[in-house]
Amino acid sequence: MAAPISFEFRRIQALDPHTVNQIAAGEVVERPASALKELLENAIDAGSTRIEIELIDAGRTRIRVRDNGSGIPAEDLALALQRHATSKIRSVTDLSRVGTLGFRGEALPSIASVSRLTLRSGTDGSVRAGVQVESGTITPLLPEPGPMGTEVLVEELFYNTPARLKFLRSDATELSLCVEMVQRLALAYPGVAVRLEHNGSELVRTMGEGNVLEALASIWGRELVRGLAEIDHFENGVRVRGFVSPPHLTRSNRSMQWFFVNQRATRTRSIGTALDVAFRLITPERRFPVAALFLDVDPARVDCNVSPTKMEVKFQHEVQVTDAVRHGIREALLRCGMNPDAGAILKANEALQRETPANDPMLTLFGLARGPVGSEGWTNSAPLPHPPPLEPNLDGDSPTAIPTGGRAYESLLEGLRIIGQSMNTFIIAENHQGLLVVDQHVAHERILYERFRRSLGRVPVERQALLMPETLHFESRQAVLLEEHREELAQLGFELDPFGAGSFLLRSAPAALRGRDPVKILREVVEQMVEGGSGCVAPARDAVWIMAACKMAVKAGDPLSHAEMEKLLLDLGETENPYLCPHGRPITLVLGRGDLERRFKRH
Numbered sequence: 200m201a202a203p204i205s206f207e208f209r210r211i212q213a214l215d216p217h218t219v220n221q222i223a224a225g226e227v228v229e230r231p232a233s234a235l236k237e238l239l240e241n242a243i244d245a246g247s248t249r250i251e252i253e254l255i256d257a258g259r260t261r262i263r264v265r266d267n268g269s270g271i272p273a274e275d276l277a278l279a280l281q282r283h284a285t286s287k288i289r290s291v292t293d294l295s296r297v298g299t300l301g302f303r304g305e306a307l308p309s310i311a312s313v314s315r316l317t318l319r320s321g322t323d324g325s326v327r328a329g330v331q332v333e334s335g336t337i338t339p340l341l342p343e344p345g346p347m348g349t350e351v352l353v354e355e356l357f358y359n360t361p362a363r364l365k366f367l368r369s370d371a372t373e374l375s376l377c378v379e380m381v382q383r384l385a386l387a388y389p390g391v392a393v394r395l396e397h398n399g400s401e402l403v404r405t406m407g408e409g410n411v412l413e414a415l416a417s418i419w420g421r422e423l424v425r426g427l428a429e430i431d432h433f434e435n436g437v438r439v440r441g442f443v444s445p446p447h448l449t450r451s452n453r454s455m456q457w458f459f460v461n462q463r464a465t466r467t468r469s470i471g472t473a474l475d476v477a478f479r480l481i482t483p484e485r486r487f488p489v490a491a492l493f494l495d496v497d498p499a500r501v502d503c504n505v506s507p508t509k510m511e512v513k514f515q516h517e518v519q520v521t522d523a524v525r526h527g528i529r530e531a532l533l534r535c536g537m538n539p540d541a542g543a544i545l546k547a548n549e550a551l552q553r554e555t556p557a558n559d560p561m562l563t564l565f566g567l568a569r570g571p572v573g574s575e576g577w578t579n580s581a582p583l584p585h586p587p588p589l590e591p592n593l594d595g596d597s598p599t600a601i602p603t604g605g606r607a608y609e610s611l612l613e614g615l616r617i618i619g620q621s622m623n624t625f626i627i628a629e630n631h632q633g634l635l636v637v638d639q640h641v642a643h644e645r646i647l648y649e650r651f652r653r654s655l656g657r658v659p660v661e662r663q664a665l666l667m668p669e670t671l672h673f674e675s676r677q678a679v680l681l682e683e684h685r686e687e688l689a690q691l692g693f694e695l696d697p698f699g700a701g702s703f704l705l706r707s708a709p710a711a712l713r714g715r716d717p718v719k720i721l722r723e724v725v726e727q728m729v730e731g732g733s734g735c736v737a738p739a740r741d742a743v744w745i746m747a748a749c750k751m752a753v754k755a756g757d758p759l760s761h762a763e764m765e766k767l768l769l770d771l772g773e774t775e776n777p778y779l780c781p782h783g784r785p786i787t788l789v790l791g792r793g794d795l796e797r798r799f800k801r802h
Contacts, residue, residue: 215335228309228310228313228356230258230367230368230373230376231254231257231258231259231262231356231367231373231376231377232258232373232376232377232379232380234258234262234310234314234353234356235252235254235258235262235264235377235380235381236380236384237306237307237309237310238262238264238306238310238351238353239252239264239380239381239384240300240306240384241300241306241307241349241351242264242266242268242349243300243384243388243391244268244300245266245268245269245270245348245349246268246269247266247267247268247348247391248267248390248391248392248407249266249267249391249392249407250264250265250266250391250392250393250394251263251264251265251266251394251396252264252265252381252393252394252395252396253396253397254374254377254395254396254397254398255397255398256370256398257370257371257373257374257377257397258353258356258373258374258377259355259356259357259364259367259370259373260354260355260356261352261353261354262351262352262353262356263350263351263352263353264350264351265348265349265350266348266349266350267346267347267348268347268348268349269322269347269348270320270321270322270323270347270348270349271318271320271322271349272322273320273328273342276318276320276328276329276330277330277337277339279307279318280307280308280311280318280330280332280337281308282305282308282309300462300463307351310353310356311332312335313356313357313358313359313360313363314353314354314355314356314357314358315331315332315333315353315354315355315358316331316332316333316351316352316353316354317329317330317331317332317340317351317352317354318330318331318332318349318350318351318352319340319343319345319349319350320348320349320350321345321346321347321348321349322347323347324346324347325344326342326343326344326345327342327343327344327345327350328340328342329341329342329343334359374397377395377397378395378402378403380464381393381395381403382403382418383457383459383464384464385403385405385414385418386411386414386415386418386457386459386491387459387462387463387464387493388462389405389407389408389409389410389411389413389414390407390408390409391405391407392405392406392407393405393407404417405417411440411441411493412424412442415442415491419455419489423448423489424442426444426445426448427442427443427444427445427489428442428443428444428445428531428532428534429441429442429531430442430443430492430527430528430530430531431527431531432523432526432527432530432531433523434519434522434523434526434527435516435519435520435522435523436496436497436500436519437494437495437496437519437520437523438494438495438496438523439492439493439494439523439524439527439528440492440493440494440495441490441491441492441493442490442491443474443488443489443490443491443492443528443531443532444488444489444490445532446478446488446532446779448488448489449486449487449488449489450486450487450488450489451486451487452487453471453487455487455489455490456471456474456487456488456489456490457490457491457492458470458471458490458492458494459491459492459493459494460494460496460501460512461494461495461496461498461501462493463503463512464510465510465511465512466510466511467511467512467513469514469517469520469521470492470494470520470521470524472521473520473521473522473524473525473528474488474490474492474524474528475487476521476525477524477525477528477529478528490528492524494520494523494524496514496520499515500514500515500516501513501514501515502514502515532776533775533776612630612768612769612772613630613631614629614630614631615628615629615630615765615768615769615772616628616629616630617761617764617765617768619761619764620639620758620759620764621636623755623756623757623758623759624638624639624640624755624756625637625638625639626639626642626759626764626767626768628764628768632789632791632792633789633790633791633792633793633794633795634789634790634795635787635788635789635790636787636788636790637767637768637771637786637787637788638755638784638785638786638787639753639755639757639759639764639767640752640753640754640755641752641780641784641785641786642767642768642771642777642780642786642787643748643752643753643767644748644749644752644780644781645748645771645774645776645777645779645780645781645786646767646770646771646774647748647752648748648780648781649774649775651748661692661709661710662692662693662694662707662708662709662710663692663707663708663709663710664694664706664707665705665706665707665708665717668696668704668705668706669704669705669718670698670702670703670704670705671695671702671703671704671705671718671721671722672701672702673701673702673703673725674701675701677725677726678700678701678702678703680725681695681703681725682697688721688724692707692708692709692710693705693707693708693709693717693721693724694706694707705717705718705721708720708721748781753767771786771787
């Protein structure tokens with residue numbers, strides 16, 4: 200039996216500086232990669248164009264960082280090792296416009312409190328001064344010749360905090376975290392030459408030529424980077440730059456999603472959510488695109504002082520930022536074409552089959568149910584059900600507006616000739632690219648969906664009143680969001696009335712959900728709103744249009760006449776994206792002439 204805890208009366212007293220620094224080190228320096236990050240940020244802030252890093256035993260035994268920055272004056276070396284001593288801000292007002300990577304003045308004293316640290320620096324390219332720190336004691340070093348810049352040597356990290364040392368992971372894991380951190384910094388600052396050496400072997404080298412694409416290729420590989428779409432979009436004072444993968448090139452996790460805000464590597468949740476929303480209707484669920492996104496935002500509109508590691512940021516106008524990210528990604532994907540070949544289509548189908556559960560209600564909402572494929576041969580007949588022509592919405596500022604004034608993919612229609620219909624499901628045609636195989640159901644679904652978006656962007660979705668209103672109860676955070684976005688949900692088709700604390704009456708649901716449980720789907724929408732913020736309302740509205748398009752579209756197994764097939768492909772050529780349906784399934788398979796000739800061994 201454990202002994203009872205004894206409480207001893209103790210007076211309140213201030214902790215000694217060394218203990219305070221060790222407590223702070225627990226927030227700033229969690230592992231070797233954390234210490235390395237802080238040292239590299241200091242080097243960047245000093246204006247360095249060349250940084251050399253040496254690690255021994257994944258940083259446990261040694262971390263050495265040399266730079267050619269502006270250096271630290273000899274008289275400031277001891278001051279640099281005091282907590283909250285910094286050259287980067289002067290008062291609390293500076294926190295509202297932080298323009299440097301570091302600003303708290305905690306990194307060096309925190310690292311010095313859990314290691315043996317040596318700091319040498321020179322400002323004129325002739326002599327370097329230095330200090331050594333161990334167990335809170337600062338010892339000046341004799342000046343020595345040396346170039347301008349700073350060298351920080353960290354030895355025996357966590358030697359005096361064995362509990363923290365014990366919780367470090369294997370050398371391979373800690374080293375991989377260090378390498379990724381260096382790569383992120385090299386990508387954010389492509390004009391800085393970075394070299395990383397571990398146990399005498401070179402692991403990372405960038406030339407500092409200022410080319411982001413070259414830096415990315417050296418990190419992720421040229422083959423992957425060659426397939427990425429470039430983003431450069433400006434909206435509401437936010438510039439979004441970078442690269443993103445097309446829908447058929449995805450990963451099973453988010454490890455290749457890197458985000459930077461004002462050249463600061465971040466893990467901000469809102470940007471990841473905006474990326475998910477942008478891809479949700481064109482990428483198989485539970486697959487993640489590859490992305491390197493750079494956001495340039497007025498520093499006054501970004502709060503970097505959120506966490507000790509400075510990896511989290513908050514935006515003053517988060518919706519404007521997420522909208523810029525979503526629209527920039529969508530614009531880039533449409534501009535690059537997204538015309539996958541047969542191999543890419545196969546990968547997309549395999550990913551969809553592998554990752555899509557059979558009875559996921561949200562996937563049902565997003566229209567992933569597929570009708571049976573017919574088995575008939577080549578044939579003609581039966582009318583193609585088209586809704587009446589709809590007036591386009593010319594409001595280009597709307598996130599749901601469709602560009603007008605020309606075909607987005609005229610190449611699909613160049614030299615188009617209809618050959619026939621196979622299995623009453625696939626339209627076979629040819630154009631200048633080669634042989635086309637088009638899934639008639641998802642092609643018509645894409646056409647109808649875009650018509651709905653053009654015409655119904657600001658009109659409430661058709662709703663179906665419930666015979667008996669249902670009483671729904673939500674936890675407090677969900678209830679607050681529901682109350683805030685009740686009008687938007689009403690446009691989506693969900694009519695809700697407050698009914699006491701945390702409760703609402705559901706009076707109607709979208710008519711397109713006929714035959715499905717509206718309560719379950721509404722709860723899924725609310726959960727997405729909680730996870731991703733108000734930006735998830737618009738995608739949910741898109742989902743209802745997808746459902747309506749899916750219900751109205753010609754089905755697999757419906758025979759079509761030659762004229763109907765031609766009209767379907769002409770309408771498809773007018774859409775934003777004739778290669779993927781709204782929820783990510785391939786529409787058009789292109790078998791190029793060269794591919795056919797290779798398969799038949801013509802060359």
